[in-house]
Amino acid sequence: MKTKVLSLLVDNTAGVLSRVSGMFSRRGYNIDSLSVGVTQNPKYSRMTVVVTGDDKILSQIKNQLNKLEDVVKIIELKDGESVCRELALVKVKADKDERQQVISIANIYRANIVDVSPDSLMIELTGNTNKISAFLHLLEGFEIVELVRTGITGLTRGTDEIDDN
Numbered sequence: 001m002k003t004k005v006l007s008l009l010v011d012n013t014a015g016v017l018s019r020v021s022g023m024f025s026r027r028g029y030n031i032d033s034l035s036v037g038v039t040q041n042p043k044y045s046r047m048t049v050v051v052t053g054d055d056k057i058l059s060q061i062k063n064q065l066n067k068l069e070d071v072v073k074i075i076e077l078k079d080g081e082s083v084c085r086e087l088a089l090v091k092v093k094a095d096k097d098e099r100q101q102v103i104s105i106a107n108i109y110r111a112n113i114v115d116v117s118p119d120s121l122m123i124e125l126t127g128n129t130n131k132i133s134a135f136l137h138l139l140e141g142f143e144i145v146e147l148v149r150t151g152i153t154g155l156t157r158g159t160d161e162i163d164d165n
Contacts, residue, residue, distance in 0.1 A: 001052050003032065005077040005084055005152055008047040008065065009162045012038055018072045020047060023064050028124040029057065033086075033151035038071070044072065048084075048153045075162050077154045084154030088132045089114070090123045102142060109135045120145060 010016050017036055026030050033050035051061055065071050077084055093101045099121060106113060106123050109131065115122035125135055129152065136147070157164070 001054060002058060003050060003052045004058050005082070005154060006049045006051065006062070006065070007075050007077050007154065007156075007162055008049060009072040009074075010045050010047055011070045012043055012045040013070065016045065017047075017068055019057070019068060020049075020065070023068060024061075027064060028062070029053070029061055033153040035153045036085075037153075045046065047154075048077070048151070049097050050152050073162055075156065077156065082154050082156045084127055084128060084152050086129060086132060086152050087150040088123075088125045089146075089148050090125070090136070090139065090144060091115075091146040092121050092123065092139060093119060094121050096120055098142065102139070105138050107137070111135065144159075 008020070009021065021031065021034070023029075029051065031049060032052055034047065036045055036047045039046050051058065053061070062074060065074055082107070092102050095118075099116075102121055102123070103113060104123075106121075109125055109127070111123045111125040113121055114124045125132055127135075132149065137143075
């Protein structure tokens with residue numbers, strides 16, 4: 001099984017997300033991660049979709065996405081040729097004795113403490129999937145009250161761009 005990160009340039013119109021995700025559900029494909037946002041051109045949105053499958057399934061996914069009217073262009077964000085990141089917010093239970101330990105771990109990963117209460121800390125961390133997973137692994141000795149991850153988003157390196165040409 002392989003994992004691919006696909007960057008889709010799509011029309012910025014109502015229902016695009018539903019049509020794209022509907023293609024996955026109709027065909028029984030799973031979406032590992034999905035993030036969507038408007039681009040520098042408000043006519044388009046960018047969808048970053050992470051999918052897993054064998055070569056045949058991954059090829060079928062790209063072919064089916066290309067058939068959708070709303071999809072303008074698809075590129076694969078490959079390791080070394082692109083920068084991919086995700087954001088995690090983690091609320092950790094930490095009393096006054098544990099707080100400094102959690103802050104030290106956060107500092108090692110260049111994470112930000114974005115909220116403090118008497119019995120918890122909220123940490124914001126941006127990075128690649130491996131960095132976030134390693135950070136969460138170090139927090140296993142603490143009680144994670146809540147956790148949310150945005151999913152991967154990314155761009156190709158250099159001046160290449162995904163556009164409507």
